[in-house]
Amino acid sequence: MIALILIFLSIAIIVFSLISAIIIFYHFKRFALSADQNVKKILNVFKFGIIILILLNLFFLILTLF
Amino acid sequence: MITLRKNEKIYLIKRRHPIVLRLELLPEVFIFFAILVLMTFLLFMPLPSLPEWVIEFAPSLLEFEIRGLLLFSLSFLLLIFWQVIWLTITNYYLDSWIITNKRTIHTELRGLFSRIVSSVPHDRIQDITIDVHGILPTVLHFGDLHIQTAGEFREFIFRQIPDPYKTKEVIFEARREFLKALKKEDA
Numbered sequence: 001m002i003a004l005i006l007i008f009l010s011i012a013i014i015v016f017s018l019i020s021a022i023i024i025f026y027h028f029k030r031f032a033l034s035a036d037q038n039v040k041k042i043l044n045v046f047k048f049g050i051i052i053l054i055l056l057n058l059f060f061l062i063l064t065l066f
Numbered sequence: 067m068i069t070l071r072k073n074e075k076i077y078l079i080k081r082r083h084p085i086v087l088r089l090e091l092l093p094e095v096f097i098f099f100a101i102l103v104l105m106t107f108l109l110f111m112p113l114p115s116l117p118e119w120v121i122e123f124a125p126s127l128l129e130f131e132i133r134g135l136l137l138f139s140l141s142f143l144l145l146i147f148w149q150v151i152w153l154t155i156t157n158y159y160l161d162s163w164i165i166t167n168k169r170t171i172h173t174e175l176r177g178l179f180s181r182i183v184s185s186v187p188h189d190r191i192q193d194i195t196i197d198v199h200g201i202l203p204t205v206l207h208f209g210d211l212h213i214q215t216a217g218e219f220r221e222f223i224f225r226q227i228p229d230p231y232k233t234k235e236v237i238f239e240a241r242r243e244f245l246k247a248l249k250k251e252d253a
Contacts, residue, residue, distance in 0.1 A: 001126060028156065057145055
């Protein structure tokens with residue numbers, strides 16, 4: 001039962017993260033200045049951070065379950 | 067993306083003073099790093115076993131290692147705070163005022179799904195006033211800059227921008243050049 005709750009929580013946070021990532025990317029693509037070079041750097045930091053944290057979350061989920 | 071018109075050049079891009087962002091981010095970043103420190107601590111320190119009342123309440127917890135459960139919960143929080151930090155940065159970065167040789171453009175985030183982009187041509191500008199109040203704005207030279215415009219355009223407010231006096235000069239200079247160019251076109 002607890003294993004199922006943990007899996008559900010993990011899926012929920014990953015979906016939530018992806019939605020928030022889409023919102024942030026959308027805002028930057030839609031409203032940033034086309035000539036602004038910093039936008040790419042900012043989005044790369046955010047993207048890699050979120051990928052690492054999702055992987056970390058999955059790693060600890062696997063570590064807990066098995 | 068916001069694209070500039072033909073022959074339009076950017077003179078200045080203004081955002082709120084970085085200290086405003088830092089103050090907003092301070093509690094979020096502090097919690098983020100506190101979680102990271104706690105996770106490192108959990109990884110290397112020996113943990114006591116679960117209290118008896120917890121085992122009585124949820125005996126199935128014994129199937130799992132307490133360390134793994136805590137690390138999973140903390141990584142969960144870490145992910146949430148990462149997003150909170152980036153939503154704050156997005157809000158700061160995209161609330162900007164762009165002064166070009168033709169107009170002043172303002173983009174503002176009003177909630178996650180509401181963003182306003184407005185612009186005012188320089189010939190509509192009637193007056194500019196600067197409002198600096200408080201100890202921090204006076205010491206760090208930031209404040210609000212109000213642009214009163216004619217016609218259907220509303221009042222433009224540059225909020226908490228650094229060097230408002232210099233910005234005022236840039237806008238007036240851009241306005242002078244714009245009006246000169248308009249006169250040339252008419253002639």
